[in-house]
Amino acid sequence: MKVIKFGGSSLASAAQLEKVFQIVKADKDRRFVVVSAPGKRHEDDTKVTDALIKYYKAYIAEKNVADIQNWIIDRYRGIIDDLSLGQGILERISKSIIDLASLPIEGNAFLYDTFLAAGEDNNAKLIAEYFKKNGLPARYIHPQEAGLFVTSEPGKARTLPSSYDKLEELRNCDEVLVIPGFFGVTTEGQICTFSRGGSDITGSIIAAGVKADLYENFTDVDGIFAAHPGVVKKPHSISELTYKEMRELAYAGFSVLHDEALIPAYRGKIPLVIKNTNNPDHPGTKIVLKHTGATIPVVGIAGDDDFVSINISKYLMNREVGFGRKVLQILEELNIRWEHIPTGIDDMSIVLRARELTPIKEQEIISQLTRHLEVDEVEIERDLSIIMIVGENMKSHIGVMAKAAEAFSKHHINLEMISQGSSEVSVMFVIKTEQEKAAVRALYDSFFNS
Amino acid sequence: MKVIKFGGSSLASAAQLEKVFQIVKADKDRRFVVVSAPGKRHEDDTKVTDALIKYYKAYIAEKNVADIQNWIIDRYRGIIDDLSLGQGILERISKSIIDLASLPIEGNAFLYDTFLAAGEDNNAKLIAEYFKKNGLPARYIHPQEAGLFVTSEPGKARTLPSSYDKLEELRNCDEVLVIPGFFGVTTEGQICTFSRGGSDITGSIIAAGVKADLYENFTDVDGIFAAHPGVVKKPHSISELTYKEMRELAYAGFSVLHDEALIPAYRGKIPLVIKNTNNPDHPGTKIVLKHTGATIPVVGIAGDDDFVSINISKYLMNREVGFGRKVLQILEELNIRWEHIPTGIDDMSIVLRARELTPIKEQEIISQLTRHLEVDEVEIERDLSIIMIVGENMKSHIGVMAKAAEAFSKHHINLEMISQGSSEVSVMFVIKTEQEKAAVRALYDSFFNS
Structure with a gap:
């Protein structure tokens, strides 16, 4: 049983989503798919999450929000059209985006988090729809239904320990579950986000919760290099790292994964692999608790x-x-x-x-x-x-x-x-x-x- | 103007005192002589300070003290006889030793310190007498007269900052001053000792007080070795050390000088030299604030x-x-x-x-x-x-x-x-x-x- 997480650049376009589908389909153990919001398609593109921030700012300033709403909806529409997913899912996403502008502003500590989370949430709906249409039994699941409950700390939610028991029940689902990353739900039902870049955290929590055999984190690089490629020419990629080694490297400038994201997987003793959506045959870098077999002194x-x-x-x-x-x-x-x-x-x-x-x-x-x-x-x-x-x-x-x-x-x-x-x-x-x-x-x- | 300090083994016998006399006489800048109590003449000998501890214990236990008094007086008598110093100084020392046994016991927090200090104090009287008899204008001076005032902390006195101004006036004395080490006097006139081995401290305080050009600390070794002679065969002796280097070496097992003793000299920026009474021509080890000239990286x-x-x-x-x-x-x-x-x-x-x-x-x-x-x-x-x-x-x-x-x-x-x-x-x-x-x-x- 594997949890597989895709970052924003892996989900930025229909072409990327096709790769994602092939990857998920290729291994029937890939049962939990955690997704980010659509990222940049090219250098100058805008991430959906950044557009949502703009939307939020316009809304609370009581400015006209139609343009930014349309930009966001169009962003999803482009993908939906390219994948021929039809009107139903587009309407569902459109409504979700437009409805944000009817949430109360006064005294709503979770408003910002709710706007932001819409990027991941709608992308998860879209991806589940795409998987189903292509014959993979998949289902979108909201963190509330999944049981991912968090503290009431907007922008820096922490998982409630009771979540893990609930999440474990997901093991019994037959479908491939598509889970939006980056946020959980408070016990009062409010959307509350982890710190930015937090889809990694969701994947890590789900992996620990369902006691996965492996947490696969798909990015746009072939794993972690032994030195920064900007400094050393063609450094070799590390095949196996321990969590401790990863922490030390992350500390001193390696930034493939946000290290706080790893805590649940680390504590749950779940091995992790960092792989490349654009080069899925590359073995990537495996992150383990203890090295397996002989290895070199310096990684x-x-x-x-x-x-x-x-x-x-x-x-x-x-x-x-x-x-x-x-x-x-x-x-x-x-x-x-x-x-x-x-x-x-x-x-x-x-x-x-x-x-x-x-x-x-x-x-x-x-x-x-x-x-x-x-x-x-x-x-x-x-x-x-x-x-x-x-x-x-x-x-x-x-x-x-x-x-x-x-x-x-x-x-x-x-x-x-x-x-x-x-x-x-x-x-x-x-x-x-x-x-x-x-x-x-x-x-x-x-x-x-x- | 130099302060010169001799340790117990340099003052243990008439033969040693003759060396001390020659050393002091050889340089007219040697104006302040700080002395310890007579040390051991051979491996199995008893230090005068240890005999005074025994004397103190017998006295407070109200036991007979005559034997131990006599042992101590005989110890000084032996040196006095060997140096032919005559009856006067012996009587002065005897009286001082015997009078200790008439000090009040009850409520006297300084009794132990007063007993202990008698070792240095009487040795200073003896040495001043010996110097004078041999034609060197010398004078015994008690810390009270010198102005070495300390806190009322028996066994761990600290110098009162006001002492330094008083001590500076000693520069105006014409004679060679012989000063007992190891103790100062409280503002109430009580004898109060530094921590054990504290003659080094007295030398350091006097050197800082009189703004000496050099503090010469005579011991029974040719200075400080670059490694422990018990570990490395015939290690070379270090010619120049900084205070900082000395501290680092002292920290990790080098124990020629008690490093706390160096604070006044260090703060007063007084250079120090560690020399051997038994081999005074050896340049010893000089301890300075900053290295003079080029030197090796590791000392x-x-x-x-x-x-x-x-x-x-x-x-x-x-x-x-x-x-x-x-x-x-x-x-x-x-x-x-x-x-x-x-x-x-x-x-x-x-x-x-x-x-x-x-x-x-x-x-x-x-x-x-x-x-x-x-x-x-x-x-x-x-x-x-x-x-x-x-x-x-x-x-x-x-x-x-x-x-x-x-x-x-x-x-x-x-x-x-x-x-x-x-x-x-x-x-x-x-x-x-x-x-x-x-x-x-x-x-x-x-x-x-x-």
Whole structure:
């Protein structure tokens, strides 16, 4: 039993939908199809979701909404016509889009979410209709009927734990169920969306709920590459990643899947595969809990910029019980999220994303560290990048660090900071951003080309 | 103007005192002599300070104190006779020792400190007398007269900031001043000692107070070695260290000087030299604020055992604002001091000295992490050692890490954790204790023998 999810670009046109149909039909275990709203057909196209945002804004500003309604309906009409699905489904979708403009505005915390969710919801109806017309027993199912209940937090819904038992009952359905992604329903029956890009989350929740054997996430790339293709020429695609490795790579700039989306599948121990709708024969990248069989020590190399470091030194710092905690407390009170704390004996660095440090917060931190914690020196270091080498099997391979450090040294790259935790899933290096690309290339060469 | 301090073994006998006299006489800038109590003359000897502890215990238990009084007085008598200093000084010292047994016991928080301080105090009188008899204009000065005032914290006195202005006036004295180490006087006139081994602190305070050009600390070794002589055969002695480097080495097992003793000299920007009373021509190890001239990237390699690590992992840990702070808060509430926090993305390790983690505290930590912070996994890793490579000039030498990692790899030593802060004064490696000696030898070979 498999859950299969398609992203917006896989569903942007009739031609794409034909590929989707072939993929679903090809494996009778593909029983749950989670879909996004129609995405862009070409670079300059508008996503249906973005059109819905425009529609919402016009509606609450009490402007004329006819044009934008028509644009959206036409978008679906184009696909319906190309697939010869007929008038019934078009009328159903049209009504749904037009009816949005009769929802109450005042005191309706879920209005925005309801507008947005219409993109996925109507696409699911369309796709179910298309599957049925082509002889695949399929049925559109609304999250309310499916049992996907969420908290009442507009724009950032979280699944209610009770959902999982309800969802499990879907296993008994005979049809292929087509489920709109991106939203759930509150216990009061309101539409409430996950954070943007949230169709991945729906797929993950459904996979965990129906205890799927596999969660197939179809995108427009052949899986995950061992390094960014914009930096390394033709990097090889990773055949197998663990969830932990995926997290580390996603953290440092790999953005195939939104990592929060993976939690339900991770907790449900469901393996996941990332595949390409446009190249379905490519095995893609499988994401598993534990590596199967022997594998290489390093699976991928990631780099991300826009980091800064707050470097603090104080003579005899490490004798002070609570010093580190007090520093972190200052950051927390300013609602600043930190990333790493490489420490010496009398110095500590706090590495964080540059966006966390506004000029006002920066002044406040310096002032508090100097006045309350009486540090000897505090300095803000900018234009830093983080480079991560990632691989759970590093643990059993002595010499990974030597190989990496040698690569840096050979290319005259200075290591500003280093941190490797006991999990040994990754080693993190902080370097100057101007050397980031050279560093990723040097490491890729060292681990994959030699 | 120099402050010169002698440790107990340099002052244990007449023969040692003759060396001390020659050293002081050899340089007319040596104007402030800080002395310890007489130390051991041989392996099985008793230190005068330990005899004074015995004396104190007998006195407060209202036992007969005559024997122990006599032992202490005889100890000074032996030196006085050997140096032919005559009856006057012996009577002065005898009276001082005997008078201790007429101090009030009840409600006297400073009684123990007063007993202990008598070792240094009487030795200073003796040494001043000896210097004068040999034609060096010298004068014993009590900390009260000198102006060394401290907080009323028996056994852990801290200098009152006002002391420094008073001490500065000592610059105007014409004589060589002989000052007993280890204690100061409260504003109520009570004797109050620094923590044990505190003659180093007195020297450091006097040096800062009189704004000395140099603080000479005489011990019984030729300075500080680049690695522990018990691990590496005949390691070379370090000619110049910075205060920061000294701190890092002291942290990881080098114990020539108690590093807290250095604070006043460090803050006063006074350079320090560690020399050998028994080999005064050896240049020793100079400790400075900044390196003078070019120097090697790595000055020393230290290793210390008995560390443990608390390894925590939680999926999406790094998304939680305040997670790290909460972990440190748990430790702080249990009064546990931590050393390093190497982090991955979803895992953090807390490295601490094994003595900090009693079985009860360990249970409490695991329980709180599991219940309150809902971590996925927590594991205690034992038998760990920290290896540090230390050198402020690493910063300007690319390739130090590569050299170190290569040495580890060649000797099949797995790096459990790594941390390098932005100061780049040191790189810390956590390894299994069973590989500690091999690691120190490998690194020493790599940085000093090749």
